[in-house]
Amino acid sequence: MKKDFISIHDLTLYEFHEIMDLAAAIKKDPDKFHKALKHRVLAMIFQKPSLRTRMTFEVGMLELGGSAIYLSPADSQVGTRETLYDIGKNLERWVDGIMIRTFAHQNILDLAASVRIPVINGLSDLLHPCQAMADFFTLKEKKGGLSGIKLAWVGDGNNVCHSLLFAAAKAGCQMAVATPRGYEPRPEIVQQAKEDGQKSGFSVTLTDDPRLAAENADAVYTDVWASMGQEAEKETRARIFAPYQVNASLMALAKEDALFMHCLPAHRGDEVTDEVIDSPRSVVFDQAENRLHLQKAIMVLLMGKKEKHG
Numbered sequence: 001m002k003k004d005f006i007s008i009h010d011l012t013l014y015e016f017h018e019i020m021d022l023a024a025a026i027k028k029d030p031d032k033f034h035k036a037l038k039h040r041v042l043a044m045i046f047q048k049p050s051l052r053t054r055m056t057f058e059v060g061m062l063e064l065g066g067s068a069i070y071l072s073p074a075d076s077q078v079g080t081r082e083t084l085y086d087i088g089k090n091l092e093r094w095v096d097g098i099m100i101r102t103f104a105h106q107n108i109l110d111l112a113a114s115v116r117i118p119v120i121n122g123l124s125d126l127l128h129p130c131q132a133m134a135d136f137f138t139l140k141e142k143k144g145g146l147s148g149i150k151l152a153w154v155g156d157g158n159n160v161c162h163s164l165l166f167a168a169a170k171a172g173c174q175m176a177v178a179t180p181r182g183y184e185p186r187p188e189i190v191q192q193a194k195e196d197g198q199k200s201g202f203s204v205t206l207t208d209d210p211r212l213a214a215e216n217a218d219a220v221y222t223d224v225w226a227s228m229g230q231e232a233e234k235e236t237r238a239r240i241f242a243p244y245q246v247n248a249s250l251m252a253l254a255k256e257d258a259l260f261m262h263c264l265p266a267h268r269g270d271e272v273t274d275e276v277i278d279s280p281r282s283v284v285f286d287q288a289e290n291r292l293h294l295q296k297a298i299m300v301l302l303m304g305k306k307e308k309h310g
C-alpha cells in the first residue's frame, strides 16, 4: 500500500522517529543517499507562493538522484482548467509522487484517496507538517533532546501551530499557546493532540497572554499574523495582534538560552523585531535548512520503493 505524508497526527511514534533519524543520517552524509531516488520524479502543485518549500523539495530530489517539476498556480489552475482529481489521475501515470500546497485541507485528502502514488502535504490552510517536522528536528539538534522542553507559540493559532501541536504530542513536549481570543488553534486539533500525547508527557496550555506563554520557555515561536489567503484581513489582524509581537522584552521572560523560531517568511517589525530575529538566539535559517534534510527523509521513505504504474 502506498503511503502519504499529510499530517503528523497520522504517524506512528515509530514513523515519527524514523523520519527524524533518517533526516539526521542524510544531513550527516548526504552523498551516501545520492542515488536513493534515482530517476524518480516528484510533481509539485502550488496554489500558493513559496520560497522554502519549493526550493527544498526541488533541491532535495536533485540531491537524491531524481528530479522535481514545479507546477505554478497559473500552470495547474486547479478547478478552473481541470479538476484536481483529473490532474492527479494524469500525474500518477508519469511521476512517482505529488507534493501539493493548497487552501482547503480536504483537497489533499481527496487527492491522496484518488491516486496510487504518495501525496505529500506542502501546506494547507489547516496544517504544515513538513515545517513542524523540520522544526522539531531543529529543536532536537539545538537542545539535545525533545522530551519535557517548553515551546511557546505566540500569535495566530494557524496551520503551523496545529502541526507543531501534533509534533509536540509525539515528542512529549510542553506547549504554551498564546493567541488573541478568537484566533486560538482549532479545538478539534488541540483535542486530537491531547489524545496523541496521552503517554508521551505532552501538555498544552492555551492563553491570551503572550507573557505567560513565554515564561521559562526553551523556545519562542511565531508566524505571520495574516497567512496566505487572509490578505483581506491584514489590517484588522495587525491591530489585534500588535500586543503579540515577539520582541526583546518578551524574549527576556523565556529561559536565558531560549531559541527564537519562525517558519518564514517573516514580517519584520510586525510579529518579530529585527533585534530578535537577527539575534544569536534566532535559529530561523537552521529551520529553513532542515526543511531540506527532513523532506529528503520523507521522500526516501515514501518514494524509495518503485511501484510505479502498479
Ligand code: CP
Pocket: 049, 050, 051, 052, 053, 054, 123, 131, 263, 264, 265
Ligand atoms: N516556511 C515555508 O513553508 O516557506 P515558503 O512559504 O516560502 O515555502
Ligand code: NVA
Pocket: 123, 128, 158, 159, 160, 223, 224, 226, 227, 228, 263, 264, 265
Ligand atoms: N501560516 C503561514 C505559513 C507560511 C509558511 C501561511 O499559511 O501563510
